[in-house]
Amino acid sequence: MSILLRSAHIIHSESAFNGLTRDVLIENGLIRQIADRIDAPDHAQVVELPNLHLSAGWVDMRVSTGDPGFEQKEDLTSACRAAVAGGFTDIAVLPNTRPVVDSKDTLGYVRRMAEGQPVAVHPIAAITKGAKGEDFTDMIDLHHAGAVAFSDGEHPLQNADLLLKTLQYLRPLGGLLMNRPEETGLTRFGQMHEGVQSTLLGLKGMPAMAEELMVARDLRLLAYVLGEAGTTEADTLPVLHFSCLSTAKSVELIRQAKEQGLPVSCDVAAHQLVFDDTALAGFDTFLKVNPPFRSRADVEALWAGLADGTIDAIVSDHSPQDDESKQVEFDHAEFGMTGLETVFGALMSHNPGLPLGQLIAALTTGPRRVLRLPTATIAEGEPATLTLFDPSGTWTFDRSVSKSKNSPFLGQTLTGRVLGTVRGGKLWR
């Protein structure tokens, strides 16, 4: 089985072919040949599309699937289908299922369900049992069983001592702790970003400070852990990762931490780069997410964080919710929106001028490094894990392949079109 990609514009900063237009021949899952012109072998699947761009396969570090336990919202198969539609070859899935992925048993279920899917599924294991923030899971066990990282996912770690001990405990394993920063004592009953807009809408606000305090706290705890043990070679990789940054001050704190050499990383959800809190004026529950949409200045700071490399990865923060969770009063609605299918469209439609290569890096090399996945290279003889896209192509998001339809982009025409993925020797689209 061979696939021939005709006149593909290659976007991959670590490849010798970066910025060049070439034919690419894939055979038996490997990149066989990259050349100006390749004659199609017999029975080759030839992909010849206008403005075809090619990069290493995209990685989404933050996906909720609902499998097991909330299969009516999304199961692993439908999540993988949505991931392919969004151009992803790899996804890391949160442990907030029912039961929570906090044992070898539940981790094994996710790994079994992931077999044969068009996307590589990397399970994130919970730090605490039931992600309740109380008792530790068997983390060494889970690490050896294939957990790509540790996080309580939707639940920020409130207890500083738990975070401290997790960092200490994971360190000899070279494990990664991921935390979504939110001091929940400051956000109880909160519905949206605290600001003028929340005041106008009479909705309880969630102050930016709730996120920033926890970023500052966690950085301080990390410095404490490293200071006591000394840095090692392993620390060149991030050991603490902040999920879903949303405020300017958070970006600044991490920028400073990186300048000081702390092994930290962070991501931003694509939708945070699009919306600000004024979007909530109509009480649209599809726009109710956590962290909430902040001010325009915060959105601009997030783009700046991407531009200067402070932010390592862009995630979908895909959070499928059924109608029963969203077609209700605003303060009764669940948080979250689906995102797998619209990451690229959202980014390209709202990009204030970031070079394409930098955006793609936040979907490829950035998350791969954070998750310690093998580097993907576009070179002859390398495995073909690729994403095909057209950065200027427009498309209308009129039908979602996710089981849930809670996307504010549904019905919208977006710029930035995914054309397919190549993984495991197959073309997916």
Add this chain to the structure above:
Amino acid sequence: MQSLSTRHLLGIKDLTESDIQLILATAKEFKDVINRPIKKVPSLRDITIANVFFENSTRTRLSFELAEKRLSADVVNFSASGSSVKKGETLLDTVNNILAMKVDMIVMRHSSPGAPHYLAKHIPANVVNAGDGTHEHPTQALLDSFSIQQKLGDVAGKRVAIIGDITHSRVALSNIFCLQKQGAEVMVCGPATLIPKHISALGVRVSHDVREALNWCDVANVLRIQLERQQIKYFPSLREYSLYYGISKQMLDELDRSIVLMHPGPINRGVELTSDAADSHHSIILDQVENGVAVRMAVLYLLAQL
């Protein structure tokens, strides 16, 4: 004839100044009507209105019901206690069931901000917001403005201090919008924990000193402490609140000029107002209640014309 720019009354935020003036002018006519021996007009005799109250209310519901009856509308009442809401029916299902019985207009009170906006997007009937959580209470603000107009002649240029729990008050927010649209100045006053951090961005003054507020204003609109809407502790005790933020007749008498005292009710006597203040000549609290019926008649009448 003039008409409103909107077919729902969801909040003052969405009204134009001429909408407000139209409602107040119409209310004036209806106030004359309800002071006649025959307090009733046939205007809405072909209209059925459902008062759907998901939160406790006596005066607002009663005021709406009287307004509807004096316009000759058919009226049904639905309240959440003992209703299907407790069985887990959604808001939309509940209202659609009511509408299936051929109801033309919904007056709704609900604890969730934005609930009437959500409803208006999904049902064909006119929606009147009778209070949505901590968001808006448009008819209260309109009746407050009407009462100021009746008492002081005009709202424009007046200084109105809203005193009490601003954070949990839909009355405060609607009043701020309503008064500002008519050219009044607004101050909010209360303990710092009960004033939204970003409220000054709305163009209001902020004070934490009740005497300062009383000295500044022409009208003091004193709000009820919304203990039932406070999910977290905001101040130590009612005793301390009444000591430092309560208003007495003596405080009003000591001012160098006479101010108007308002309260949307129900009063916690001895907390935000002493009894002698509430019952003093400064108070127009019962006029507000009377005006409430006229203002609600105006709103319902004008919406029914669209």
